[in-house]
Amino acid sequence: MDLYEYQAKELFGRHGIPVPAGRTAATPAEAREIAAGLGAPVVIKAQVKTGGRGKAGGIRPAAGPVAAEAEADRVIGMDIKGHIARRVLVEAATVPFEEYYAAFLVDRAEGGFLAMVSSQGGMEIEELAATDPDALVKLPIDPVTGVDADTAKLLAAKAGLPEQAAPVLEKLWRVLVAEDALLVEVNPLICTTDQRIVALDGKVTLDDNAAFRHGWDDYGERTDSLEDRARAKGLNYVKLDGTVGVIGNGAGLVMSTLDVVAGAGAGPANFLDIGGGASAQVMADGLEIILADPDVRSVLVNVFGGITACDAVANGIVTALELLGERGHRRPIVVRLDGNNAEVGRRILSDARHPAVRQVATMDGAAEMAARLAAGA
Amino acid sequence: MAIFLTKDSRVLVQGMTGAEGTRHTARMLAAGTDIVAGVTPGKGGRCVDFGEREVPVFGSVAEAVSETGADVSVIFVPPRFTAAAVEEAVQAEVPLCVVITEGVPVHDAVRFRALANGRTRIIGPNCPGLISPGQSSAGIIPADITSAGRIGLVSKSGTLTYQLMYELRDLGFSTAVGIGGDPVIGTTHIDCLRAFQDDPGTDAIVMIGEIGGDAEERAAAYIAANVTKPVVAYVAGFTAPEGKTMGHAGAIVSGSSGTAQAKKEALEAVGVRVGRTPSETARLMRSVLSRAAT
Numbered sequence: 262m263d264l265y266e267y268q269a270k271e272l273f274g275r276h277g278i279p280v281p282a283g284r285t286a287a288t289p290a291e292a293r294e295i296a297a298g299l300g301a302p303v304v305i306k307a308q309v310k311t312g313g314r315g316k317a318g319g320i321r322p323a324a325g326p327v328a329a330e331a332e333a334d335r336v337i338g339m340d341i342k343g344h345i346a347r348r349v350l351v352e353a354a355t356v357p358f359e360e361y362y363a364a365f366l367v368d369r370a371e372g373g374f375l376a377m378v379s380s381q382g383g384m385e386i387e388e389l390a391a392t393d394p395d396a397l398v399k400l401p402i403d404p405v406t407g408v409d410a411d412t413a414k415l416l417a418a419k420a421g422l423p424e425q426a427a428p429v430l431e432k433l434w435r436v437l438v439a440e441d442a443l444l445v446e447v448n449p450l451i452c453t454t455d456q457r458i459v460a461l462d463g464k465v466t467l468d469d470n471a472a473f474r475h476g477w478d479d480y481g482e483r484t485d486s487l488e489d490r491a492r493a494k495g496l497n498y499v500k501l502d503g504t505v506g507v508i509g510n511g512a513g514l515v516m517s518t519l520d521v522v523a524g525a526g527a528g529p530a531n532f533l534d535i536g537g538g539a540s541a542q543v544m545a546d547g548l549e550i551i552l553a554d555p556d557v558r559s560v561l562v563n564v565f566g567g568i569t570a571c572d573a574v575a576n577g578i579v580t581a582l583e584l585l586g587e588r589g590h591r592r593p594i595v596v597r598l599d600g601n602n603a604e605v606g607r608r609i610l611s612d613a614r615h616p617a618v619r620q621v622a623t624m625d626g627a628a629e630m631a632a633r634l635a636a637g638a
Numbered sequence: 639m640a641i642f643l644t645k646d647s648r649v650l651v652q653g654m655t656g657a658e659g660t661r662h663t664a665r666m667l668a669a670g671t672d673i674v675a676g677v678t679p680g681k682g683g684r685c686v687d688f689g690e691r692e693v694p695v696f697g698s699v700a701e702a703v704s705e706t707g708a709d710v711s712v713i714f715v716p717p718r719f720t721a722a723a724v725e726e727a728v729q730a731e732v733p734l735c736v737v738i739t740e741g742v743p744v745h746d747a748v749r750f751r752a753l754a755n756g757r758t759r760i761i762g763p764n765c766p767g768l769i770s771p772g773q774s775s776a777g778i779i780p781a782d783i784t785s786a787g788r789i790g791l792v793s794k795s796g797t798l799t800y801q802l803m804y805e806l807r808d809l810g811f812s813t814a815v816g817i818g819g820d821p822v823i824g825t826t827h828i829d830c831l832r833a834f835q836d837d838p839g840t841d842a843i844v845m846i847g848e849i850g851g852d853a854e855e856r857a858a859a860y861i862a863a864n865v866t867k868p869v870v871a872y873v874a875g876f877t878a879p880e881g882k883t884m885g886h887a888g889a890i891v892s893g894s895s896g897t898a899q900a901k902k903e904a905l906e907a908v909g910v911r912v913g914r915t916p917s918e919t920a921r922l923m924r925s926v927l928s929r930a931a932t
Contacts, residue, residue, distance in 0.1 A: 367822060369853075372747075443821070474743070499883075501877070512819060512885025514795065514797035516889065517795075519876075520874060520876045520877050520915075523876065534885040625915050
């Protein structure tokens with residue numbers, strides 16, 4: 262889970278990392294009020310979970326409360342690469358004397374932790390890595406001993422950061438560990454004219470698997486989107502922009518199904534993994550979410566019967582369609598069952614004679630039929 | 639022959655007395671696995687009756703190992719207890735530890751991976767385990783969808799493993815390893831490729847990858863330098879949008895990195911044939927094997 266900048270800075274503040282004074286506003290009037298309270302020039306920053314805000318005009322200086330209101334009015338509602346800025350962070354303007362880059366992250370390739378620090382901050386890190394790779398210091402971190410004061414000093418010195426940056430690096434590492442983060446990144450980390458180190462921006466990705474150790478419900482944004490409705494039912498669902506609704510068991514098989522549907526010339530409308538068990542209730546919940554999507558013109562159910570054999574899966578589908586009643590009749594549902602007891606499963610489905618259901622024995626053939634049906638042929 | 643797991647493997651199950659542990663222990667026994675012990679802290683001293691065999695339960699892994707000579711542990715404990723369970727297996731010097739549990743925090747995986755370094759091979763977490771058909775099964779891979787044979791398989795995905803095992807069931811497998819779809823895992827594609835290359839019982843290898851990270855690209859480089867046996871591959875997730883996690887915690891395209899297209903190109907660049915669908919991948923394996931036979 263990615264955090265907004267303001268949430269990342271709240272975390273930084275809790276761990277003793279200096280951040281500019283500021284608060285979030287959802288309306289221009291609120292922005293004016295916050296700016297008045299800060300009593301100095303401010304910066305209005307769009308809160309979106311994507312990079313390139315500055316270039317898109319989502320970060321604007323304002324000399325005082327009146328300007329803050331006007332600028333917030335411009336930024337709130339702005340679409341930055343498909344992300345709508347619903348809030349702005351109103352922050353005391355802080356002038357950098359120097360700009361650095363600092364990050365700690367999980368290194369997938371090595372299965373460990375990695376520090377990345379540079380004295381050249383402010384630009385996109387991919388750009389820095391490409392244009393001036395020597396300016397980016399990368400240091401693997403021992404997962405057992407971590408980053409102590411000495412390691413932090415070494416990091417700062419290697420990257421050419423001033424000495425007073427070392428304690429901030431050490432605290433940033435603590436954020437990664439204490440918060441179960443996959444990434445903590447500050448770009449830019451700045452040194453002010455009066456030699457203070459301040460985190461001017463913040464990006465934090467938390468590990469959803471570690472939620473049981475933390476009170477992360479605060480970060481959940483509740484909306485009425487299909488994705489959130491699916492999540493509330495414990496389903497693994499991602500909305501896509503095509504017309505073939507897809508359900509399958511197992512993340513890899515579902516990803517593969519999306520690709521095969523695309524190969525058959527149609528766009529998948531979603532990713533939905535109902536897991537290995539594929540029980541009737543989970544199948545019904547899954548079909549309900551998919552059929553609630555107005556973009557869906559046909560549905561492809563792709564199940565491989567392994568531990569749960571196909572006869573149990575077929576009974577699950579029949580029960581699920583009974584639970585759905587009329588709603589299950591409106592769009593064609595192509596089912597492909599394969600694996601253990603596939604023939605028995607297929608017979609159960611054909612005996613049920615549901616008007617919307619048709620069966621195809623292979624994954625490739627089923628995807629072709631679902632694609633054809635979505636195209637209205 | 640097989641890799642990592644053979645008919646001589648003596649398997650203990652951590653979390654055997656839980657619902658999932660009990661259910662899958664019965665399945666592993668039915669697949670021919672020599673299950674010698676269960677471990678549940680605080681429940682040592684009793685036995686669980688699986689019909690064909692009574693399996694003793696121990697309070698610690700160390701005790702189970704010294705009493706039974708177990709050399710493989712399969713872990714079915716909930717995520718919050720998984721790190722402690724793996725650490726216990728590592729400290730008891732169990733050579734192979736298979737972590738089935740889904741939802742293990744990444745920091746825990748990083749730490750137990752570092753702890754195990756060189757002492758214990760960890761497979762997973764969030765994986766279906768491994769099976770050497772006709773010999774032994776450590777995990778949840780269905781034993782009745784395929785037969786023993788000479789194909790090796792390594793995969794990030796459980797159900798795609800089953801799909802390929804089923805499509806190639808007449809040819810059969812030496813060992814199929816599900817390495818798991820988490821961002822940090824104990825055993826990689828490369829570890830399995832190395833073992834299959836060295837295994838006299840394996841003639842050809844199926845490798846299944848998916849979006850996220852660069853494990854497939856690294857595997858491609860490894861194949862070019864070290865693998866002489868034929869390899870066919872499949873990669874899932876061409877249609878996955880950037881920035882969305884597709885079911886597996888590690889299955890995410892970040893910016894322009896981790897795409898299925900890049901993985902496919904890296905593999906094809908070193909001569910690995912990559913199927914467009916699981917079925918086409920199975921057909922490629924058949925043609926590779928029939929060419930090798932002539």
